Amino acid sequence: MLHVAGVSGLTIIDQLPMLTIVVPMLAAPLCVLFGNRHIAWLLAFLASVFSFLFATHMLLQVMDGDVLSYHMGGWEPPLGIEYRIDAANAFMLFLISGISTIVLPYARRSVAHEIKKVSHTLFYCCYLLCFTGLLGVVATGDAFNIFVFLEISSLSTYVLIAMGAERDRRALTSAYDYLILGTIGATFFVIGIGFLYMATGTLNLADLSVRMANMEGNRTIQAAFAFIIVGMGLKAAIYPLHLWLPGAYTYAPSVVTTFLAATATKAAIYVLMRFMFSVYQPDFVFELHTLTWIIMPLAILAIFAASLIAIFQTDLKRLLAYSSVAQIGYMMLGIGLASKSSLSATIVHLFNHGITKAVLFMVVGAYVMRAGSSFANNLNGLGKQLPWTSAAFVIGGLSLIGVPGTAGFISKWMLIQSVLEADLWWLAIMLVISSLLAVIYIWKTVEVLYLKEPDVSTLAMKEVPLSMLLPIWILAIACIYFGLNTEWTLSMADVAAEGLLNGGGK
Amino acid sequence: MNMEFILGHMNYWLFIILMMIGFYIVVARGNYIKKIVGLNVFQASVFMFYISIGKVEGGTAPIFPIDMNIDPQVIYSNPLPHVLILTAIVVGVATTSLGLALIVRIREEYGTIEEDDILEIDSAAQVSENRKEGASMGGRA
Amino acid sequence: MRHHLILRVITKLLVGPILLFALYVQFHGEYSPGGGFQAGVIFAVAFILFGIVFGLETVKKVFPPWLVHKFAALGVLIFAGTGVVSVMLGSNYLNYNALNPDNPQLGQVGGIIAIELGVGITVAAVMVAIYYAFASRTPMINDEDW
Numbered sequence: 001m002l003h004v005a006g007v008s009g010l011t012i013i014d015q016l017p018m019l020t021i022v023v024p025m026l027a028a029p030l031c032v033l034f035g036n037r038h039i040a041w042l043l044a045f046l047a048s049v050f051s052f053l054f055a056t057h058m059l060l061q062v063m064d065g066d067v068l069s070y071h072m073g074g075w076e077p078p079l080g081i082e083y084r085i086d087a088a089n090a091f092m093l094f095l096i097s098g099i100s101t102i103v104l105p106y107a108r109r110s111v112a113h114e115i116k117k118v119s120h121t122l123f124y125c126c127y128l129l130c131f132t133g134l135l136g137v138v139a140t141g142d143a144f145n146i147f148v149f150l151e152i153s154s155l156s157t158y159v160l161i162a163m164g165a166e167r168d169r170r171a172l173t174s175a176y177d178y179l180i181l182g183t184i185g186a187t188f189f190v191i192g193i194g195f196l197y198m199a200t201g202t203l204n205l206a207d208l209s210v211r212m213a214n215m216e217g218n219r220t221i222q223a224a225f226a227f228i229i230v231g232m233g234l235k236a237a238i239y240p241l242h243l244w245l246p247g248a249y250t251y252a253p254s255v256v257t258t259f260l261a262a263t264a265t266k267a268a269i270y271v272l273m274r275f276m277f278s279v280y281q282p283d284f285v286f287e288l289h290t291l292t293w294i295i296m297p298l299a300i301l302a303i304f305a306a307s308l309i310a311i312f313q314t315d316l317k318r319l320l321a322y323s324s325v326a327q328i329g330y331m332m333l334g335i336g337l338a339s340k341s342s343l344s345a346t347i348v349h350l351f352n353h354g355i356t357k358a359v360l361f362m363v364v365g366a367y368v369m370r371a372g373s374s375f376a377n378n379l380n381g382l383g384k385q386l387p388w389t390s391a392a393f394v395i396g397g398l399s400l401i402g403v404p405g406t407a408g409f410i411s412k413w414m415l416i417q418s419v420l421e422a423d424l425w426w427l428a429i430m431l432v433i434s435s436l437l438a439v440i441y442i443w444k445t446v447e448v449l450y451l452k453e454p455d456v457s458t459l460a461m462k463e464v465p466l467s468m469l470l471p472i473w474i475l476a477i478a479c480i481y482f483g484l485n486t487e488w489t490l491s492m493a494d495v496a497a498e499g500l501l502n503g504g505g506k
Numbered sequence: 507m508n509m510e511f512i513l514g515h516m517n518y519w520l521f522i523i524l525m526m527i528g529f530y531i532v533v534a535r536g537n538y539i540k541k542i543v544g545l546n547v548f549q550a551s552v553f554m555f556y557i558s559i560g561k562v563e564g565g566t567a568p569i570f571p572i573d574m575n576i577d578p579q580v581i582y583s584n585p586l587p588h589v590l591i592l593t594a595i596v597v598g599v600a601t602t603s604l605g606l607a608l609i610v611r612i613r614e615e616y617g618t619i620e621e622d623d624i625l626e627i628d629s630a631a632q633v634s635e636n637r638k639e640g641a642s643m644g645g646r647a
Numbered sequence: 648m649r650h651h652l653i654l655r656v657i658t659k660l661l662v663g664p665i666l667l668f669a670l671y672v673q674f675h676g677e678y679s680p681g682g683g684f685q686a687g688v689i690f691a692v693a694f695i696l697f698g699i700v701f702g703l704e705t706v707k708k709v710f711p712p713w714l715v716h717k718f719a720a721l722g723v724l725i726f727a728g729t730g731v732v733s734v735m736l737g738s739n740y741l742n743y744n745a746l747n748p749d750n751p752q753l754g755q756v757g758g759i760i761a762i763e764l765g766v767g768i769t770v771a772a773v774m775v776a777i778y779y780a781f782a783s784r785t786p787m788i789n790d791e792d793w
Contacts, residue, residue, distance in 0.1 A: 010734075010737055010738065010739065015734060015740070018734075018739075018740045022727065022730065022731070022740060025727055026724070026727050026728075026731070028720075028723070029719075029720035029721070029723040029724045029727070030720070030724070031720075032716055032717065032719070032720035033717055033720045033721065033724070035713070035716075035717070070739070070740075071739055072739065072740060072741060073739055073740065073741040073742050073743070074738060074739040074742035074744060074745075144590050144593075147594075148593055148597070151597045151600075151601075155597075155600055155601065155604060158604055158608070159604065162608060162611070165611065165615070169615040169616070170628055170631070172608055172611050172612045172615060173612060173616075173624055173628060175608055176538065176605065176608045176609070176612065179601065179604065179605050179608065180532060180541060180545065180605075183545055183549075183601050184529075184532065184545070184548070186597075187548060187549055187552055190552055190556075190594060191525075191552055191555070194552070194555055194556050194559065194587075197559070197586075197587070198559050203586075314635070314636050314639055315635075315639075373639070375635065375639035376639065377638070377639040378639065569679075572678060592684065596684065603777050606781070607780060607781070610781065610784050614784075
């Protein structure tokens with residue numbers, strides 16, 4: 001059922017699709033106006049709590065397959081900009097705002113440790129803009145609006161990454177590389193949208209899919225598909241386009257890495273799914289060929305190559321960054337199979353991997369705070385010095401491997417099921433083998449943490465403050481909870497996958 | 507592929523040529539500022555492409571008369587691509603200035619803005635880090 | 648630049664008209680070519696010209712960097728705030744009709760003027776901020792080098 005917010009006499013419930021995005025957008029300039037780092041943090045936290053509440057409410061509204069439609073400025077779609085919330089984007093909004101709400105209390109101490117005081121206000125301002133951009137990318141139902149929000153989030157991301165330069169100057173070159181690649185990606189995406197507009201005369205995603213339903217042979221549409229996939233693929237760090245990711249994740253401040261790893265690439269993958277399955281009909285021959293012969297092989301390559309590289313890393317942050325590339329491979333594999341079950345596997349993995357990686361990167365941030373760096377040598381025997389933090393790392397690691405009882409198991413299990421559904425038993429075996437690679441790099445880290453003798457300097461280290469420990473543990477418990485109680489995530493992902501395949505509830 | 511086809515699609519040819527020039531500069535040049543210049547050319551080609559698809563043959567500037575006396579005989583060009591590109595230009599300016607700001611900082615930290623030199627410095631740093639810091643993980647990467 | 652009398656006099660003469668022209672472009676934007684983006688850049692040009700001729704320190708006294716940042720934020724707030732006002736009046740975000748329900752066309756005009764004002768302030772402030780950021784990183788050119 002389609003709920004359209006009217007033109008006048010709107011209640012606050014009708015305004016939710018807009019409020020979710022506008023509240024953090026308003027908070028960002030307020031941060032600068034107040035110019036106080038404590039108020040800036042408070043504003044960021046409050047904005048993200050409000051967004052989270054709004055997103056949760058919308059999620060409950062659309063859980064049964066309903067669609068919320070909000071007309072910006074009162075202009076009717078397809079002419080005006082429409083915010084269109086169905087199960088798929090409500091789920092993504094929930095994930096992004098939820099992660100942000102949990103990361104921000106953690107951010108306070110971590111940012112104070114890694115960034116100098118003068119920059120704190122601007123840090124939270126950029127963080128809010130990045131948050132706004134990601135929410136906007138997910139919520140909007142207008143193709144060009146996606147680009148605008150994408151650039152809002154990207155530009156602020158470059159700044160956030162470059163703020164890591166106080167610890168390591170390589171943050172600057174990483175941010176620069178990301179800027180070049182990210183801009184090329186966004187520009188490719190705009191070219192693709194331009195082709196679509198040329199062929200159909202509309203930018204509204206729902207309207208696009210209606211008008212493109214019988215334009216399969218149109219070469220403009222096909223070229224647009226290629227441009228959009230490559231452009232968004234760069235943002236999502238699909239395997240051969242992932243080169244910006246390890247550097248950016250390694251040298252960015254820990255909070256930024258946590259937030260980006262858990263949300264930014266996920267938003268890009270959501271846009272990919274939206275275009276592949278809602279805007280383009282999934283039964284277009286050229287799309288099926290792309291999925292089978294390009295996306296799938298690259299996904300398998302990503303899983304193995306990136307996991308292998310991860311094994312040989314000495315910096316924990318870089319190790320986890322490469323593991324992120326591998327995990328994106330799993331998601332792309334689900335997209336490549338292009339069935340309803342594989343899509344819901346991808347959506348579940350988006351969520352589960354989001355919380356898992358957030359735990360792991362937050363723990364690494366805690367290590368950076370205590371040990372001064374995330375290099376393996378500095379972490380010897382930290383398991384005894386920081387017992388709670390390290391225990392959370394083990395839980396996150398188990399979830400990353402996909403051990404039964406953790407969130408990571410559920411998504412891998414669903415993926416393997418959908419692979420078997422497609423009669424690709426060899427692929428199922430490869431997926432199991434790939435999990436063993438994850439065992440190697442997680443075990444290497446656990447060995448360093450628990451089995452190595454602590455150094456003299458390590459012995460003096462204390463557990464991180466509660467404001468950091470609590471967020472870590474909330475997510476660590478979530479990793480276990482969503483591994484045991486799967487009803488909610490699975491039904492949610494099912495509805496979301498159905499919504500994607502039905503073109504967003506036309 | 508006759509002459510008419512080629513001339514009739516002139517804006518697309520120019521768009522493609524300009525786009526490829528820009529893209530080539532980004533990929534092939536080692537100087538960070540030149541890369542940004544290439545990125546600008548690349549983006550400008552897209553602006554040109556959008557604006558050219560907004561042109562309607564015989565269309566005039568899409569501004570209604572002030573008394574709103576709209577003559578249905580008059581054909582207007584499509585204003586939407588222009589509006590979109592206005593946004594994209596602003597984004598382009600922001601990207602350029604952020605890129606240049608990063609270059610200023612890189613130059614302050616590294617003393618050079620040549621990609622080859624910086625890669626050399628960075629990889630040397632990484633090798634020594636791996637030796638020094640990574641012993642407990644095998645020390646190679 | 649102390650010795651360049653002609654440059655200094657011309658600059659002093661030009662700054663005022665440039666600011667005035669910026670305001671003209673700003674408030675003429677809704678019915679003729681113009682608007683916040685263009686006006687903001689023109690407005691900033693006056694400060695940049697002043698800074699080039701009289702030195703960065705002088706222009707920073709006129710328009711200190713912290714104030715530039717506040718103005719950049721203020722402009723965004725005006726933009727977003729206009730939308731919030733229309734929401735408060737029980738309509739969609741940025742629905743200008745709600746600003747004047749009796750005469751929606753006047754509401755549209757008022758809304759777009761407020762929006763463009765926000766855009767203009769932010770663009771002007773950001774342009775000046777970019778100029779400050781880059782200019783303060785390089786050594787000033789000596790008089791002898793001209």
